[in-house]
Amino acid sequence: MYFLTMRFVVNVMSNHFMVITAVVVMLAGCVHKCEIAPAPLAATGHTRFEVFGMLGEYVARDTDGIRIEEFDGYYPTETGAAAHFEKLLRAFCAEEGINPTFDKKVGSEGDIIFFSPAIAAVIDRHYTNGTLDESVFDGASDEDLLRYVAGAYLRFGDDKKRAVIVELNAGRKLHTVGIVLSRLGCSGVKLYYTTNLVPASCVLVFSPSQRVKKRLGILKELAVSELTDHPDDLELWVEIPPNQATNPTSTSVMPPARPEARQP
Numbered sequence: 539m540y541f542l543t544m545r546f547v548v549n550v551m552s553n554h555f556m557v558i559t560a561v562v563v564m565l566a567g568c569v570h571k572c573e574i575a576p577a578p579l580a581a582t583g584h585t586r587f588e589v590f591g592m593l594g595e596y597v598a599r600d601t602d603g604i605r606i607e608e609f610d611g612y613y614p615t616e617t618g619a620a621a622h623f624e625k626l627l628r629a630f631c632a633e634e635g636i637n638p639t640f641d642k643k644v645g646s647e648g649d650i651i652f653f654s655p656a657i658a659a660v661i662d663r664h665y666t667n668g669t670l671d672e673s674v675f676d677g678a679s680d681e682d683l684l685r686y687v688a689g690a691y692l693r694f695g696d697d698k699k700r701a702v703i704v705e706l707n708a709g710r711k712l713h714t715v716g717i718v719l720s721r722l723g724c725s726g727v728k729l730y731y732t733t734n735l736v737p738a739s740c741v742l743v744f745s746p747s748q749r750v751k752k753r754l755g756i757l758k759e760l761a762v763s764e765l766t767d768h769p770d771d772l773e774l775w776v777e778i779p780p781n782q783a784t785n786p787t788s789t790s791v792m793p794p795a796r797p798e799a800r801q802p
Contacts, residue, residue: 573618573697583681585629590670591689592623593661595711596737599668609658614648619693626689627657634660669710675718683718684753690715691754699757701744702765707737709775716742716778723747726759727778732771741765741772 593599593610612620624642631638640654664674675683694705705712709731716727719742726745731738743765746756766772 573616583679583685585626585633585685586664587674587678587682588685588689589623589626589630589661590664590674591686591691591715592619592626592693594693594705595669595708596706599662599665607653607655607658609652609654609661611649611651614650616693617648617650620650622692623652627652631657636660670714680722680749683722684749687715687718687722687750688753695754699755701746701756701759703742705740707740709738709740712740712742713776713778716744716776719744719746719750720778720780722750723781724750725780727780728762729775729778730762730765730772731775733773734771740775 610623612623627640628638630636636656640652640657643651643653645651664671678686690703690711694703696702696704703712703715709729712729716729720727724744724747726743728743730741730743732741743760743762745759746754750756762772763769
């Protein structure tokens, strides 16, 4: 579990943020009671893309063998997302030819952790240094890409259906999400991070294309001024041009380097 000391005030009511005016200590991921209602499993596209979209990448996935059986965990406020992920796992196992047997541990406070050496091994082979490998997107269809951003939005998006995705210390992942959104025709894709805070909060905003808007159910776009009451606590990291890449398979997926002390 990761604890977050915050004075940053955002008006994005996601699983990771709430409006706060004082310095508080809170459990990251448990600051809002609402979550996005999962949609039925998609009938097209490959399930693995939606799985990859939902996977947490706090700092980076632990693929060094220390926790080889644990492949994802959910906070008590993410029960709906965890239930959807469990359904995805069964379809994922069928598509990948994996034994669909896995363990699910529910902690005393309601946190949920999924375990399986076989599933963890298949997932981790698509990651390099804890980050999703760009080769995953080789030959991906638009439906595959839509499933990837749908998975990310379901877990890390805004329950009020605004065009923003927020995850703690996951700048690399959100940059990849931004590249995919760009490929799907979205514009105004910008990745911000909070300054002077540990851990950093990464905030991705975008103007959705019609197909992304329809798939994610976006109702409203957000201006930067709506993200925070403290502009000095939010800094633009990178802006992703529309249709930046025909597919996000090069090192351009990796965002520009920042000073190590400020890496999200």
